[in-house]
Amino acid sequence: MRSVLLALMLLSAPAAALEPNELLEDSALEARARDISQGLRCLVCRNESIDESNAALARDMRLVVRERLLAGDSDAAVVAYIVDRYGEYALLRPRATGSNLILWIAGPVMLILAGGLAFGYLRRGGAALAPDPLSSDEEARLRRLLDDEG
Amino acid sequence: MIVELGHFFLLLALVVAGLQTVVPMIGAARGWRGWMALGEAAATIQLALLSFSFAALTYAFVMSDFSLRLVTLNSHTLKPMLYKVTGVWGNHEGSMLLWCLILALFGAMVAWFGRDLRPTFRARVLAVQGSVGVAFLAFLIFTSNPFLRLEVPPFDGRDLNPLLQDPGLAFHPPFLYVGYVGLSTSFAFAIAALIEGRVDAAWGRWVRPWTLLSWLTLTIGIALGSWWAYYELGWGGFWFWDPVENASFMPWLIGAALLHSAIVVEKREALKAWTILLAILAFGFSLIGAFIVRSGVLTSVHAFANDPERGIYLLIITGVFLGGGLTLFAARSAALEARGVFSTISREGALVVNNVLLAVSTFVVFIGTIWPLIAEMLFDRTLSVGPPFFNIAFTPFMVALAAVLPLGAVLPWKRARIGRAAQPLAGALALAIAVGALVWAVQTGKSALAPVGAVLGTWLVAGAAVDLWQRTGRGTLWHRLSRLTRIPRADWGKAVAHGGFGITTFGVAALVAWTTEDIRVAQIGQTYDAGRYEITLLDVQRIEGPNYLSTMAEIRVERGGQEVVTLFPEKRVYPVAGMPTTEAAIQSGVFRDIYLVIGDPQDNGGWTVRTFIKPFANWIWAGAIIMALGGVLSLTDRRFRVAAGTRKTLGTDPVPAE
Numbered sequence: 117m118r119s120v121l122l123a124l125m126l127l128s129a130p131a132a133a134l135e136p137n138e139l140l141e142d143s144a145l146e147a148r149a150r151d152i153s154q155g156l157r158c159l160v161c162r163n164e165s166i167d168e169s170n171a172a173l174a175r176d177m178r179l180v181v182r183e184r185l186l187a188g189d190s191d192a193a194v195v196a197y198i199v200d201r202y203g204e205y206a207l208l209r210p211r212a213t214g215s216n217l218i219l220w221i222a223g224p225v226m227l228i229l230a231g232g233l234a235f236g237y238l239r240r241g242g243a244a245l246a247p248d249p250l251s252s253d254e255e256a257r258l259r260r261l262l263d264d265e266g
Numbered sequence: 267m268i269v270e271l272g273h274f275f276l277l278l279a280l281v282v283a284g285l286q287t288v289v290p291m292i293g294a295a296r297g298w299r300g301w302m303a304l305g306e307a308a309a310t311i312q313l314a315l316l317s318f319s320f321a322a323l324t325y326a327f328v329m330s331d332f333s334l335r336l337v338t339l340n341s342h343t344l345k346p347m348l349y350k351v352t353g354v355w356g357n358h359e360g361s362m363l364l365w366c367l368i369l370a371l372f373g374a375m376v377a378w379f380g381r382d383l384r385p386t387f388r389a390r391v392l393a394v395q396g397s398v399g400v401a402f403l404a405f406l407i408f409t410s411n412p413f414l415r416l417e418v419p420p421f422d423g424r425d426l427n428p429l430l431q432d433p434g435l436a437f438h439p440p441f442l443y444v445g446y447v448g449l450s451t452s453f454a455f456a457i458a459a460l461i462e463g464r465v466d467a468a469w470g471r472w473v474r475p476w477t478l479l480s481w482l483t484l485t486i487g488i489a490l491g492s493w494w495a496y497y498e499l500g501w502g503g504f505w506f507w508d509p510v511e512n513a514s515f516m517p518w519l520i521g522a523a524l525l526h527s528a529i530v531v532e533k534r535e536a537l538k539a540w541t542i543l544l545a546i547l548a549f550g551f552s553l554i555g556a557f558i559v560r561s562g563v564l565t566s567v568h569a570f571a572n573d574p575e576r577g578i579y580l581l582i583i584t585g586v587f588l589g590g591g592l593t594l595f596a597a598r599s600a601a602l603e604a605r606g607v608f609s610t611i612s613r614e615g616a617l618v619v620n621n622v623l624l625a626v627s628t629f630v631v632f633i634g635t636i637w638p639l640i641a642e643m644l645f646d647r648t649l650s651v652g653p654p655f656f657n658i659a660f661t662p663f664m665v666a667l668a669a670v671l672p673l674g675a676v677l678p679w680k681r682a683r684i685g686r687a688a689q690p691l692a693g694a695l696a697l698a699i700a701v702g703a704l705v706w707a708v709q710t711g712k713s714a715l716a717p718v719g720a721v722l723g724t725w726l727v728a729g730a731a732v733d734l735w736q737r738t739g740r741g742t743l744w745h746r747l748s749r750l751t752r753i754p755r756a757d758w759g760k761a762v763a764h765g766g767f768g769i770t771t772f773g774v775a776a777l778v779a780w781t782t783e784d785i786r787v788a789q790i791g792q793t794y795d796a797g798r799y800e801i802t803l804l805d806v807q808r809i810e811g812p813n814y815l816s817t818m819a820e821i822r823v824e825r826g827g828q829e830v831v832t833l834f835p836e837k838r839v840y841p842v843a844g845m846p847t848t849e850a851a852i853q854s855g856v857f858r859d860i861y862l863v864i865g866d867p868q869d870n871g872g873w874t875v876r877t878f879i880k881p882f883a884n885w886i887w888a889g890a891i892i893m894a895l896g897g898v899l900s901l902t903d904r905r906f907r908v909a910a911g912t913r914k915t916l917g918t919d920p921v922p923a924e
Contacts, residue, residue, distance in 0.1 A: 239610065
């Protein structure tokens with residue numbers, strides 16, 4: 117029984133995330149590879165970057181990233197290479213182009229809107245505390261009314 | 267028999283919840299006392315029925331009754347007793363039953379502790395609470411009944427997901443559910459107030475403890491989940507911006523906003539409509555969260571994988587309560603006039619800034635979470651929104667919040683002069699800048715993240731201390747110290763919670779900026795350096811656990827020849843579920859964690875070993891627990907407890923005689 121379980125255990129043992137034999141010799145290049153990997157999604161996983169994932173596909177993608185870096189590609193070129201093959205879905209940081217602009221500007225726009233509304237509300241609150249001085253027209257009308265009374 | 271009774275009581279609870287919805291609502295409209303009073307009885311009976319039902323399901327799990335489908339799918343005879351019990355809510359059906367139980371508990375608490383509420387108001391609150399119960403009980407019974415039997419019971423079960431067989435995660439859901447569901451009470455208060463067209467200081471005082479209770483349990487639940495992710499997933503990440511995490515984070519953010527705006531309603535009778543809106547939205551986000559977690563529309567690490575039918579039902583529930591609440595709000599909010607007036611620079615103004623930042627940051631999390639859906643449906647783009655987006659889009663709001671918080675907290679009500687109010691904070695600011703400069707100098711050449719975190723963290727903690735010290739008034743040092751003990755608990759709670767936020771802020775920045783890692787193949791007996799430590803892989807053994815098999819390494823950690831600790835990281839396989847897990851070995855310290863992970867055997871006889879040094883990791887969760895502690899302090903404030911009995915509350919108006 118025990119040996120069966122052991123065999124089972126070895127079979128199902130996953131290839132763990134980033135393995136020592138994948139690491140590049142050049143530490144500067146390796147650091148760039150890590151940075152890029154953290155921004156790429158493991159396509160068969162649920163919301164994990166290829167840097168964290170145990171999946172075989174993630175390993176392949178990590179190797180591709182390192183291959184391209186060794187070939188002398190810039191970071192942007194490596195990412196473009198991946199997107200060409202796997203699609204936009206592989207990017208954890210969506211591009212700020214086309215309809216995605218809505219996503220990127222949603223926060224700042226909302227902040228301006230909410231800030232404007234809040235400021236307007238606060239100003240009204242302030243106005244209620246210390247009423248605006250009357251305009252000259254209003255002064256004149258007030259004086260007329262008071263004169264009429266008198 | 268017990269299980270059948272549990273099933274029967276569950277159906278009865280639905281009927282009782284129906285009565286609780288309809289009868290008190292009519293009674294309140296017509297002024298019939300008997301009908302209104304039925305709400306309290308119904309709430310208590312519903313709780314009793316569901317408690318029995320839940321106990322029956324727990325009994326089935328404990329006795330390993332595999333004739334129940336749910337037990338077969340999620341349990342196993344060899345599973346430790348603790349996880350047999352926690353397995354009750356480690357699945358969709360059981361967790362939904364727990365959800366309904368907590369919902370009933372909150373309803374009953376309103377009935378028990380709400381004796382001094384105006385009877386019509388209490389009746390309406392209970393009716394709304396009842397209607398939420400009807401929706402979820404119907405959902406439970408008709409789409410996810412936990413009491414379904416199997417015709418041919420199997421010999422043994424299929425075991426609980428091994429990742430869930432862990433103390434951190436076992437108790438994470440109950441805390442989260444108390445938080446989610448507690449917000450339904452704030453929602454019920456808001457709806458009842460809209461129906462009556464009346465919100466006053468007493469309303470603010472009434473709604474705050476409920477919100478506080480939900481918020482602080484949400485804080486604990488989220489912290490537990492994050493801590494679990496840190497030690498269980500094998501590389502020490504603590505937050506992934508996963509849809510399911512965001513589902514719990516959004517109600518937390520809105521709940522925090524609600525907590526603060528309710529203070530303005532209570533103390534100054536302003537921001538009434540806004541506070542009502544927040545109460546509706548906070549529960550709305552709880553519902554949206556339930557939808558995200560249980561429908562499977564967004565892929566996530568921790569979702570219960572589920573079928574679309576449930577998703578549609580949950581979407582309808584969300585639509586009815588959120589849509590209905592907002593419609594009622596649109597129709598009635600104009601009736602809620604503000605009374606208190608204040609100038610822009612004032613505590614009220616600062617709390618408005620707090621609310622704007624929290625609400626907009628919630629919106630950012632929300633749009634980031636659902637954007638993949640929108641992009642696919644409207645623009646035909648399949649894309650992902652991951653941590654890099656949220657880090658850029660969300661963090662600035664938290665930085666801004668932390669920067670203005672200590673100043674806002676000491677501003678006087680009504681109208682203030684910034685210069686004068688800020689004076690006592692000069693020391694805190696100087697200290698913060700000094701600490702930031704020190705950090706900057708020590709860590710030359712790294713990102714600005716850690717220094718910024720250090721400045722904000724120190725500013726928040728020192729600012730909270732100054733806030734508290736200010737409250738002691740004038741006099742000799744001795745007098746002021748003795749007065750510290752007599753400051754109301756709510757003020758202590760405020761300072762403690764704000765300090766906790768500072769500690770978490772610093773912890774996050776330090777961990778992200780300073781984590782070092784080392785990945786290598788080590789031979790048995792080999793020693794290598796990782797940071798300031800010397801690591802030796804002593805041995806690797808295979809070990810059999812109660813329901814798993816383990817590969818356990820023995821690794822010695824030394825510093826300058828002195829042994830620091832010997833750790834035993836494991837890799838486990840749960841044969842029944844057929845799933846491997848990594849069990850990192852962590853030595854936690856105040857200033858750093860040593861985090862070791864054992865990987866696969868290599869062809870040359872060595873093993874993959876991952877070594878992480880994670881500075882200030884514990885500060886993240888310690889800060890969260892301190893925030894929750896602040897909530898507890900506020901909750902135990904005398905003013906909340908005696909408020910119920912004083913004449914200032916909602917209970918003063920006698921119901922007109924018929």
